Amino acid sequence: MPFYSKDWRSPGEEWVKTQEGWEKKKVLECTAQRFPAINYNNSDDSQTKSWSQDNEEADKNNDSVSRVPPHCHITIKCTREIAGFNGLSEAVRRLDFSSAVRDVRRFNYICALLELLLGGQRLTHLPGAAQKLLLSMLEQLADQVAESKQNLNALRALLVALQSLREAERGSCWGRPLGSRALWRHHDHAIQRIHSIAQAICIRGPGPEVVPKLHDLPEECIREILLRIQDHRDLDAASSAWSVMASVCTEQRIWRELVAFHFSQQQIDGVLKGKDDGVDVDWKKVFHQLRKLYGLREDTQFAETLSLCRHCKCLFWRSLGHPCIADQCPEYRERLKEAGGPLPPHPVPPAAFLKFFSL
Known part of the structure; x- marks a missing residue:
């Protein structure tokens, strides 16, 4: 006779309508840019309205209400007790990659991750929601480069990989790209917007009133600058x-x-x-x-990388932290002291991050 757990009669997850489709409410709670993206089409949904108003009030009073830092639990190994799978789109939202694009410490990490997805043609093997999310990240990255006038070479490398991937998918299945026409029409519009943003970027040198310039520095200063380059x-x-x-x-x-x-x-x-x-x-x-x-x-290569907590099997940004069982459970903390103390988190580079998912 099959065994049913206590929550088998649960009503399920709460979902919220956004500009990119329906998303889980608990996933949106982990993202910093969740409020502008939410589009409430149903005015009769009182729970959704009240949740939005509560979160807007929480944003206005950041000093009194603490926001949960971005983190994502990962299934390392499936057993009889623990079974499940890791979704890339949910992990990207939970770890708040959209706002990480605008962080100078995490920018290179996001670029390396997108380069791996575009270079190995893994993007076409992802679900449609994940493809739309990653293209949205690339568009936000292009906006950040256009605003800061920095890392233009990284954006150009991603655009070259994106264009080659787009041309390779043409004619991949009976002369048409795999997937629905509506999905690829959305991708084409997103790619055109990204290219238009990149083409509009114009970097100008400082005016004559800005002194000293790089060419005015002595050779000793130039040498000290080059000695601090690691690439x-x-x-x-x-x-x-x-x-x-x-x-x-x-x-x-x-x-x-x-x-x-x-x-x-x-x-x-x-x-x-x-x-x-x-x-x-x-x-x-x-x-x-x-x-x-x-x-x-x-x-x-990266000023900051994702880290994997060895206690609660959770991915998080080390500078932001995460709610760990070692900090919340006194009994678990006592057992850690007896075992020699808590273990340091394990760094997760972009290539290791993608290994958690079936790509």
Whole structure:
């Protein structure tokens, strides 16, 4: 005889009508931009109205009402006791990726995630709601780049991947893209808006009243700036932008400190084996050899990444925190003390984040 749990007669989830379709109320409660997106078409829904008014009052009184930080519970392994699956669109909403686009610390993380989805053609294998959500994120990213006039190269790389994906899907199934025509019509309009935003971006140099400019700085200051760059592609771009930067980028010190930043001494010694104490070493060549062998440090590519709590199996932004069982349950906290203390959260790079979902 099958066993039914206590909540099998539950009325189900509460849903709210938004501009992008119907969404779960508990998911919208985790997003910072939930209020402008909500579109109440049914004026007779008194519960929805009261919930909106309560949340608007809470936004006006942020000091007295604390908002739950964005977080998302993840099913790591399905067992007899725990069964379920992880939805990408729900996780994106719960972790509030829309507002993360406008955070300078999390911007590169969102760009890397979108690049993985567009580069591997994973976007076309997602449900329609997830596709619309990710294209909306890309449009918000384009708006952020247009406002800040920064990270234009990251936006262009995403647009190239998006255009190649769009052309590859043409004719994928009997001459038509997979999915409904209405969905791809929505995608085409979104892609056109993103391209129009990117084409309208115009970066102008500072006026003559702004002093000093970069070209007015002495060579010592330029060297100190380049020594703080951790991406070799930025060094190559800087060397092609100005002759003084090109001269500084040829110095061995720049590449030697870049090697020491990304790789351990044991890895460096393995490549330098047989050379006389590092004399006449081409550190740029050594850097690229080490990069091909070991790759670059992932923890340095992003100012902030998602973290996985090892106690409650919850994804969260480390700077924002999350409601953890280790903080809320005194009995669990006592057991952690007996076991040696709480475990630190595990960082989750974009590639590891996508492994939680069936893509």
